[in-house]
Amino acid sequence: MKRGPKETAESARRLSRRAVLLGTAQLGLVGVLGARMATLQVDQADEFRMLAEENRINIGLIPPARGLIYDINGVVLADNEQHYTITMTREGAGDVDEVLARLNRLIAIDPEQLEKAREELKARSAFVPVTVAERVSWEDISRVTVNAPALPGVVAELGRSRHYPQGTDMAHVVGYVGPVSDFDLSRIDDQDPLLQIPRFQIGKTMVENNLERDLRGSAGTKRVEVNAAGRVMRELDRVEGTPGADVQLTVDARLQNYIQARLSGESAAAIVMDVTNGDLKGIGSAPTYDPNVFVQGISVALWDELNERDIDAKLHRRPLAAKTVQGTYPPGSTFKMVTALAALEDGQVTADETIRCVGHSDVFDVRFHCWKRSGHGNMDLNNSLKQSCDVYYYDIAQRVGIDKIAAMGRKLGLGERHDLPMSAVRSGIMPDKVWKQETRGEEWRVGDTVNASIGQGYVATSPLQLAVMTARIATGKAVKPRLVKSIGGVEQPSGEGESLGLNENNLRRIRRAMFDVVNNNRGTAYRSRIAEERFKMAGKTGTSQVRRITAEERERGVTRNEDLPWNRRDHALYVAFAPMDNPKYAVAVVVEHGGGGSTAAAPIARDVLLQALYEGTPPLEAYPSAMRGRIAEQQRRLSAMIRDIQPGRTADQA
Known part of the structure; x- marks a missing residue:
């Protein structure tokens, strides 16, 4: 229906009023928003900027x-x-x-x-x-x-x-x-x-x-x-x-506890190694320290005390040093098996050949002395090791030469840095002609060979290397030391090695001579033998000089170790394996400035070996009857330092 002019005009007026009202409302809203924005952006800008910067999500x-x-x-x-x-x-x-x-x-x-x-x-x-x-x-x-x-x-x-x-x-x-x-x-x-x-x-x-x-x-x-x-x-x-x-x-905490107790009071090292797979069962070094004091950071005073800086250097026993792998020593007579094997393998000597010892050997214009001043008389291979005659080795070493002796030493694990997760593991020194030329700029001399033949001169070995040497002699295999059994449940490679390629007859002769060192009444370690038949051991004593003995001193009589300052006394060494017929463990003991290997090191090695073989305190019957009273007293004394550490339990719980 068509609208009239009057109705059309009325409708236009209503529309205009609505538009004005709506526009006014919109303008008012925009004004309010504008005023609020001005307040936020101008009046409160600093406050919100601070909140925006300082309120955050931190990731730690x-x-x-x-x-x-x-x-x-x-x-x-x-x-x-x-x-x-x-x-x-x-x-x-x-x-x-x-x-x-x-x-x-x-x-x-x-x-x-x-x-x-x-x-x-x-x-x-x-x-x-x-x-x-x-x-x-x-x-x-x-x-x-x-x-x-x-x-x-x-x-x-x-x-x-x-x-x-x-x-x-x-x-x-x-x-x-x-x-x-x-x-x-x-x-x-x-x-x-x-x-x-x-x-x-x-x-x-x-x-x-x-x-x-x-x-x-x-x-x-x-x-x-x-x-x-x-x-x-x-x-x-x-x-x-x-x-x-x-x-x-691979370490046994109970055996380690015993080793540390047995070494108490000494400056010494002892290693027990499973010859079948290279596992290190005990690695003791004395004196020792409490690692818990280092966890939060050690004080200067305690650090100085552990380094013995206020103590006379003559008594410095280095408690922070792991002497088992960081200490290197002249091996003394424990090296004689190396010289003997080198000569046997090279055909320079037979087991039955004898060499006469008169107490010394003259090499050109230098006299090299045997430890027994009056001499040993006629010595064959077995007797030379059993009685530790020096002259015998002076003679055969000159025949075979230092290069072949050094090669045998390396084959037996000397002069090698064995791969263990320990700090500052030393490689020692297994010298030869090239080594001396490169390190000293000098030619090798015959006298150097003579010194090296009995583990003196430039030769330097660690207790770990001596244990490896002994394990390889006992097995004829290139056994490698192993300290870590598993990481994250993953078994680590065994240390069982391949054959050394040595003549088995020669190895048997060396083992038999080592057996007589301990079990023959003329052997240098006879007083440290094991009485239990199934655990009989084979071993070798060693005494290494740390000072030069002059001709004048020899004339008036060599000064006894006990009469010398501690740091000038000889080192005492001993290596062994047991049981003889079916070797299980090899042991090496070094007692710094301990004097003779037979008196200071051999008894410790025997006790440690028995502790390992019996997996605990051995019965007194394992010792010779004449020693049982003294051993019983020693066991009572050590019992105060030995904890009852059970498998799966900590020492704090024991």
């Missing part, structure tokens, strides 16, 4: 649990203890000095530790947490938590720290961890962000250091919401890291 690292270390029977050698720590971030604290002062009023913090934390807070990035106090009691943690609003940037955390339940027994095998230092960061090529966490513990020595990557694991992460004051409001999510791999060693 979660240190993984370090892998545990066990002995061959599952006894824990290194574990992790939970403890409380207090950390602080510089950006969260604001006024660091003020917050530290408040914290120190709540809980007692060592002044040295407080100053160290203050320096680290200045040096580290503002968001990196710095440890202020460690091993804090639950009461202190409670006080800190209650006063959290007054302690911005301060966080109480549950952490882990390394602990060595076996204490001093395993110090020279397992080693210890300590806080990562700038020196550590400078010497290792490792980009793991875990190393940037202050006080993060890494392996410093021995197994802890050499298997660091396996034991460390990988970091986890956590995301936390932090407010404008720097305080953690909530944890948004957490991804746990991968724990480090557990490591099982």
